[in-house]
Amino acid sequence: MDSFHLNSSSFNVHGDYGIGTDDEASAQSGLITITYGYSRDHRPDLKQIILDLMCSSDGDIPLYLRVAHGNEVDSVMFGTLMPYFHKQWQIDALFVADAAIYTEDNLQMIVSFTWVSRVPATLTAAK
Numbered sequence: 079m080d081s082f083h084l085n086s087s088s089f090n091v092h093g094d095y096g097i098g099t100d101d102e103a104s105a106q107s108g109l110i111t112i113t114y115g116y117s118r119d120h121r122p123d124l125k126q127i128i129l130d131l132m133c134s135s136d137g138d139i140p141l142y143l144r145v146a147h148g149n150e151v152d153s154v155m156f157g158t159l160m161p162y163f164h165k166q167w168q169i170d171a172l173f174v175a176d177a178a179i180y181t182e183d184n185l186q187m188i189v190s191f192t193w194v195s196r197v198p199a200t201l202t203a204a205k
Contacts, residue, residue: 079134079136079171080136081134081135081171082132082133082141082163082171082172082173082174083132083133083135083138083174083175084131084132084156084160084163084173084174084175084179085130085131085176086128086129086130086131086152086155086156086178087118087128087129088115088116088118088126088127088128088129088148089127089128089129090117090121090126091125091126092124110127110146110147110148111148111149112125112126113125113126113147113148113149114126114148115147115149115150116149126148127145127146127147127148128145128146128148128150129143129144130142130144130145130146130155130159131143131144132159132163135174141163141167142159142163142166144159151178152176153178153179153180153181153184156175156178156184157179157181157183157185157188160173160179160187160188160191160193161187161188164191171192172194173192173193175193175195176196177195177198179193180195180196180201
């Protein structure tokens with residue numbers, strides 16, 4: 079495999095999903111929170127969950143899947159997902175991710191990897 083592709087998606091849910099009263103207990107039990115977050119489908123009225131996915135470039139074979147809280151932010155998690163994935167697979171390859179990887183904290187976490195991404199259009203230098 080010469081490259082891995084990291085991305086995330088949100089899945090809206092319908093129905094009555096209560097938010098846990100004890101978030102710390104939920105985190106320790108491994109449960110995810112179905113809650114409001116940034117809606118890629120432009121449906122802020124619906125609760126959601128997040129799915130992080132790492133695929134191979136040679137056939138888009140899913141290699142890593144992670145379900146997360148509905149309000150998780152890509153730019154916070156992407157920097158930790160690459161090292162975690164690399165520790166499990168121990169393959170030196172190009173990592174491809176969207177602009178969410180391009181934060182100061184993430185760049186420090188992935189400095190030892192070969193990666194490519196687009197620069198976020200919100201950066202002054204990109205404009």
